[in-house]
Amino acid sequence: MKSKSIVYKLFFITVIVFTVFIVIQMSLQSTFFSKFYIKEKTKIIEKNIEDFSKKYLDSNWSINDGIKEIDNFIKENNSAIIITNEVGFPKNLYMYSFYNSVVIIKDKNDNYYKIPTEYIVDSNDGTEFKTKKGDSIYVEGINVYDNEDIINPIIIESKGKKYVSKAVDIDEVEIYDYNLDNGDEEIIYGQSEEVKKIKGTVVYADNSNDISSDMIYKETLLMEQVDSWFYNEDKVKGIVNNEIISYSYNEPESKTQNLVCIKPLTTKKGNKEYIFVLTSLQPVDEAIGIMKKYYGYMFLLAILFIVILSFAYSKMISKPLIKINNVAKNMANLDFSVCCEVKSEDELGSLSKSLNTLSKNLDNNMRELKKANEKLKDDIEKEKEQDKIRKEFVASVSHELKTPLGIMKGFAEGIKDGIYEDKKDYYLEVIIDEIEKMNGLVLDMLELSKLEAGAHNLEKSNFDIKDIIVNTSDKFRHIAEDKNLKVDLDIDCCEVYADAKKIEQVIVNLFSNAIRYSENSGFIKVKTEVKDKEINVYIENSGSHIPEEQLHKIWHRFYRVEKSRSKALGGTGLGLPIVKNILEMHKSKFGVRNTEQGVEFYFSLLEA
Missing domain, CATH: 3.30.565.10 (Histidine kinase-like ATPase, C-terminal domain)
Structure with a gap:
C-alpha cells in the first residue's frame, strides 16, 4: 500500500481508533462501572417505587387488585416489598406473601384474615388442603403478630372435610368441636385466649406454591430491616417531605449487597405509612476482574478484526470503481440499460449518480431520436398514402367526369350533325341529366372540402x-x-x-x-x-x-x-x-x- 492511498490511511485510523476505544472502555469499566451500576439500579427502583406509591394512594384496590399489584411489582423488579403503618407493623398483609400458599377469608363483619395453608393437610388421608374463591370455610388458629390479621391455622373445616396443621400440636390447645353448617354464630373457646375462631368466605386462594425460596429469604431480610429501622427513632424522625431514602445493606451470611429503599406515604385520611423495598445488587467487582483478563485477548482479536476491516475498506473502494468502469464501457457501446448501483454518500456515490444521470439523458435522447425517426417514417408513409389517395381521387374524379362528358359530347355532336333529328328532344334530356349529375358531383366535392376544412359552423x-x-x-x-x-x-x-x-x-x-x-x-x-x-x-x-x-x-x-x-x-x-x-x-x-x-x-x- 502506498502511504498516500486511502486504504493505507483508513488502516491506520482504524488501528488507532479501536485501540483507544478499547483502552478507554476498559479503564471506565474498571473505575466507574460498579458505581454506575449501583446508581442506575437505584434510580430505576426509586422510579418504580414512586409509580407504585401513586397508584397505591390514588386507587381503592380490592383484595385481588392489591395482590396482583404487589405480585407485579415483585416480578418486574425482583424485589421484596412490605407496606407498614406508622409504628412499623405490616399493613394489609394480604397484599404480599411470606408464605408459599395463602388463603384470604372475609367474615360477616367484612374483616379480612390471611391464612397460610402450606402445612395444612386432610386429617384422614394427609392430602394437601385445597380451596377456591367463594368457598365457605371455618378456621381455628393463632395470631402470628399481635393485633394483626394473619392467622396461623390449627384446624380448617371446608366442604365437610377437616384439615389439621402439621406445624402446630393440636393437643396443646383446648378446642371445642364446631359445626360449620349449623348456622350457629356463637363460638365457644376453652380457656385458651390465643386461639381465634373465624367463619367466613374465601376471597383469595393462592395454591400455586410458586414463590421462590430466594424471594422468601429477601422478605425475611426486609422484615429485619423494617424492625431495625423503627427501632431507631432518630431515623424515623429524620424523614422529610416524603422523599425516598435509599441505602446499601450487606448481608453477612450470603455476602451479597442489597439495596433498601423506604418511601414515606401520607394517606388521604392523613395517616402515615411506609413502603419498604429490598433488591439485591449483583456483585460486579468479580466480573470486572475477569473482564481485565478478557481485554488481553480482545487486543489480539482487535488486530485480526482490523486486518479484516482494512481488507473490507479496500473492497469497499475498489468494488464501486469496478462497477462504475463497467457502466462506462457499456455507455461507450451505446448500451444504456445498465445502471451503476453505488449508493454511498461520498464522492464515489456522487460519481455514480452523475454517471446514471448521464446514461439516463443519453438514453432519453436516443429514444427521442428513435421516436423522431419512427415519426419521420410514419410521415413518409402517410405522405405516400396521401399521394396514393390523391392519385386515386384524381382517377375517380376523372372517371366520374369523363363518362358524362363523353355521353354529352357524343349526343351533342349527333344533334349538330343532324343524325338524330327525330330523337333530338330525348338526347337533350340525356345531356341535361348528365349535366345535373356533374353539377351534383361538383357540389358534393365542394361540400366535403368545406367540412374537412372546418369551414362549417x-x-x-x-x-x-x-x-x-x-x-x-x-x-x-x-x-x-x-x-x-x-x-x-x-x-x-x-x-x-x-x-x-x-x-x-x-x-x-x-x-x-x-x-x-x-x-x-x-x-x-x-x-x-x-x-x-x-x-x-x-x-x-x-x-x-x-x-x-x-x-x-x-x-x-x-x-x-x-x-x-x-x-x-x-x-x-x-x-x-x-x-x-x-x-x-x-x-x-x-x-x-x-x-x-x-x-x-x-x-x-x-x-x-
Whole structure:
C-alpha cells in the first residue's frame, strides 16, 4: 500500500481508533462501572417505587387488585416489598406473601384474615388442603403478630372435610368441636385466649406454591430491616417531605449487597405509612476482574478484526470503481440499460449518480431520436398514402367526369350533325341529366372540402329526429317501391340537440345508400333507441355483406366495395365521407357492421 492511498490511511485510523476505544472502555469499566451500576439500579427502583406509591394512594384496590399489584411489582423488579403503618407493623398483609400458599377469608363483619395453608393437610388421608374463591370455610388458629390479621391455622373445616396443621400440636390447645353448617354464630373457646375462631368466605386462594425460596429469604431480610429501622427513632424522625431514602445493606451470611429503599406515604385520611423495598445488587467487582483478563485477548482479536476491516475498506473502494468502469464501457457501446448501483454518500456515490444521470439523458435522447425517426417514417408513409389517395381521387374524379362528358359530347355532336333529328328532344334530356349529375358531383366535392376544412359552423337546436326520418322515407318512397322494398320504421319521438340540416343530410345519404345497395324485394329497417342520455339511430338494409377488412374503407372518397355494385340510382361516391365528417363534427359514435341479412349503419346524438 502506498502511504498516500486511502486504504493505507483508513488502516491506520482504524488501528488507532479501536485501540483507544478499547483502552478507554476498559479503564471506565474498571473505575466507574460498579458505581454506575449501583446508581442506575437505584434510580430505576426509586422510579418504580414512586409509580407504585401513586397508584397505591390514588386507587381503592380490592383484595385481588392489591395482590396482583404487589405480585407485579415483585416480578418486574425482583424485589421484596412490605407496606407498614406508622409504628412499623405490616399493613394489609394480604397484599404480599411470606408464605408459599395463602388463603384470604372475609367474615360477616367484612374483616379480612390471611391464612397460610402450606402445612395444612386432610386429617384422614394427609392430602394437601385445597380451596377456591367463594368457598365457605371455618378456621381455628393463632395470631402470628399481635393485633394483626394473619392467622396461623390449627384446624380448617371446608366442604365437610377437616384439615389439621402439621406445624402446630393440636393437643396443646383446648378446642371445642364446631359445626360449620349449623348456622350457629356463637363460638365457644376453652380457656385458651390465643386461639381465634373465624367463619367466613374465601376471597383469595393462592395454591400455586410458586414463590421462590430466594424471594422468601429477601422478605425475611426486609422484615429485619423494617424492625431495625423503627427501632431507631432518630431515623424515623429524620424523614422529610416524603422523599425516598435509599441505602446499601450487606448481608453477612450470603455476602451479597442489597439495596433498601423506604418511601414515606401520607394517606388521604392523613395517616402515615411506609413502603419498604429490598433488591439485591449483583456483585460486579468479580466480573470486572475477569473482564481485565478478557481485554488481553480482545487486543489480539482487535488486530485480526482490523486486518479484516482494512481488507473490507479496500473492497469497499475498489468494488464501486469496478462497477462504475463497467457502466462506462457499456455507455461507450451505446448500451444504456445498465445502471451503476453505488449508493454511498461520498464522492464515489456522487460519481455514480452523475454517471446514471448521464446514461439516463443519453438514453432519453436516443429514444427521442428513435421516436423522431419512427415519426419521420410514419410521415413518409402517410405522405405516400396521401399521394396514393390523391392519385386515386384524381382517377375517380376523372372517371366520374369523363363518362358524362363523353355521353354529352357524343349526343351533342349527333344533334349538330343532324343524325338524330327525330330523337333530338330525348338526347337533350340525356345531356341535361348528365349535366345535373356533374353539377351534383361538383357540389358534393365542394361540400366535403368545406367540412374537412372546418369551414362549417354547426347551428344546433332541439328538434324531433322522428320528423326528419319520416320525411326522408316519404321522399324515397317511389324509389323504394320501384325496387319492391319493404320500409320498416321502428321510431319514437326523440328530441335531440344537433344541427337539423346537417343531420337531415346524414339521414338522406344513409337512406339513399341503403336503397341503392338493397336487393330487389328486400327491406330497409330504421330504428331509434334511447340509451344513457343518447339517441341511437340504426339504418339496416338487406343485401350483400361488406368484407370485414374493407369496412373502414367505405368512408373514403369514391370508394367502391365491388365494381359490380349497381349505379342505376346514381350517386357521387362522396355521400359516406360527407356523413363521416358531419357526425365527427357532432362528436357522434358512428359506424357500420354486417348483420345476418345485410348491412347496418348506426350513429348517436345527444338527447335534448
